[in-house]
Amino acid sequence: MRTFAELLDRLAFAPAPAVRVRLMADYLERAPDPDRGWALAVLGGGLDTARVRPAAQLALAAERADGDLLRLSLDFVGDPVETAALIWPESGTAPRPPSLAEALPALAASSRQAAPGLLAGWFDRSDAPVRLALGQLAAGRRPPGVTPRLARTALAAAFSADLGAIEEVWHGSAPPYGPLFAWLEGRAPRPDSVAGFRPLMPVRPLEDMIAGGLDLTGYRAERLWQGLRVQPVSEAGRRRLYSGSGDDISFLFPELVAAMEGLEGVFDGVLMAAAGPDGPPYRPGPPDALERRLGRKTVPRRLPAEAPVFIRLFDLLFDAGEDIRALPLRERRARLEARVAGRPRLDLSPLLAIDGTGTLDALGAQGVSVVLKPAGAPYLPGGPPWLVRKSAPRTARALLLSAKPAATGAGGSSYSVALLGDGGPVAVGDASCRLADAERERLDRWIRGHTAGRYGPVRAVEPALVLEVAFNTVRPAPRRKAGLALERPEIRAILWDLPPDAADSLALLAADPAGQA
């Protein structure tokens, strides 16, 4: 437990994904079985240990420490979990902390009534770093910036294995992953991969691949759908829905899992919000409607009807148990069409007629991004990739409203930007920053010098700086004051010399038909 506690501590402060991968790989390489398996369960999101809330941990500490000293300490430390771990009385004897294999399954299996007693017993036997780690686990906190995918990436790095191969067997494995480690160490055959996640066909920007002229002969074109890339799998009676990053999200979309009934295969597609119940084919709703369905712990019974979704399919990897990834796209597509025709909650991504680059340019101008796929190519990562031709980004002159610094391990800073409404600036989105380091530093200096108010980590500034902001599309956002929001805004330049009233008006953007996706 001690080395795992140290790992969690390092992860809490690790600034970049590559650092987190190295730290986790280092641990997984050295830690013994079955401890490392339970560690992997925690890191990979395969174990729910949230049993003792922070306030309950503080209450445990209150039974053992002077009330005033505890209060003063909490005021200083801020976090109840950390305070409880630090103020807990030392036993006076050498610590004998529980192993991961002792603590984690027991915690996960315990009831909310029994868990505090378990935790207190372990605290009594542990030193402060282990208490803090156990407290965090019992509070259900994951190390910041560690996604299940990143944990699997670390596993691959630890054993110089292929991430795709690990993902295929991952979802058939359970903590503490004995057979998985045995296979990775060459001690056992590959575990069963039925209904596992298969590596996705990668998508590359067209510009990276073809520098000169573009020959579209032999390519098929489809629209690039805005939504969540998913892999629906139905094999040998097991039905699962994976996100593009290989996480099992079946429980979030029970109606989609039900819709796979009777299908047998592995599919590739995009999950989107539906504008209404009618289909197939379905009409895509606004992209932010999908947010209601994601990041949940449970799915209320009425949610599927209130926020309907569907999957727009474009490929078939396994057909009734047969691996058809080596077949050319045109054959896979023909089989897909035969399988899916007329099934509820599923429809097909229509093929676009493309005559030449002129058509691409015309679509791009309308705000339509296109995926190009070689019709004769297999579905194999490493083969010819799919190419994306993004619609030309649009730009607006926007005012900077506020800045929020990057939290540890949670991407870059974000900058709230506004356009001019009738009564002054109105926020239209949170932009990321695509500036060179020197210019970004200049921007941050400006923000420090023009801070008008602070709200936690957020600095509001005087709306006086005009930015050039690029974005994909404009989407309706009824809950925003502006009534619309920019999709994926990025700060491209700072227009230092422009006065604030040189910012674009909201009306101009709202009236632009290309904005309607």
Place this chain on the structure above:
Amino acid sequence: MTDALEDWLRPTPAGLWCEPGGFHIDPQRAVERALITHGHADHARPGHGAVLATPETLAIMALRYPGDRPAGQPLRYGETVQAGGVSVRLAPAGHVLGSAQAVLEYRGRRVVVSGDYKRTPDPTCAAFEPVPCDVFITEATFGLPVFRLPDDGEETVRLLRSVETFPDRCHVVGVYSLGKCQRMLSLLQRAGYDRPVWLHPALDEMTALYRDFGVELGETRPLGGAGGLAGEIVLQPPGPEQRTDRFAEPVRVFASGWMQIRAHARRRGVELPLAVSDHADWTALTATIADTGAPEIRVTHGAPEALVRWARGRGLDARPLEPPAGSGG
């Protein structure tokens, strides 16, 4: 009470004032005569007329304030001088090189002013010596029960393990120039680290002074304008001037007792916080109060409230050491 402490030793805006002795202890502003417990800038200020301190502290002050020429009176640990009926002795405080507790006796009462101190063994300075007394005036930098610092050897191993895990990165350790720098050098040496440690120019002179006093610190190398330094350890002063961009994928390390609290480490933008301190933690503060056997406790420097409460809970007459109300600035 006829001989209350406040009759002869009391806080004033300039600092702790010993009236019969005619001197201040660690005054915050320039005074005629000062007793200085140790060389940190919040205790040793320039501009005093005369300074009584250990020879080490006088040397540190001369290094820090080259233009300052007070009449220095060296007093070794254990030696006694008389000042206006007050007998003054210095006892080792274990904080940094030359750090001392002031042991004052007047009319049969003994008061110990701890200055900053720690109980953790540290080969770079003389070990703290508990002195039985009637009144113990203690610091309380880490005067909260959440501060129970880990073993400094284990913290050093964490640093070395990180160097092993990230051989392609440079570990840049933020350290104060007086004390923490030399403590880390000594800890690294004791942990068996046998590579030279790179020293920022701002740390050179103080480290040389330690060596002049015979402290063994292992091999160091001047950083100069060097960059990169993958796999190496660099010691550098903390603060906003701690630029790390010239080093190979720097791991920002900071060695301080505050690093035990995550929010502090986050605020500092540290990747590897090391809870290594030259101050007494809660365990040492409470143990030392017991060791002195003093029935009266005064608490200063830091967070007095919790320690005062703890001491009162043990039947001691404990109070924060505060300047008299309305005394102004």
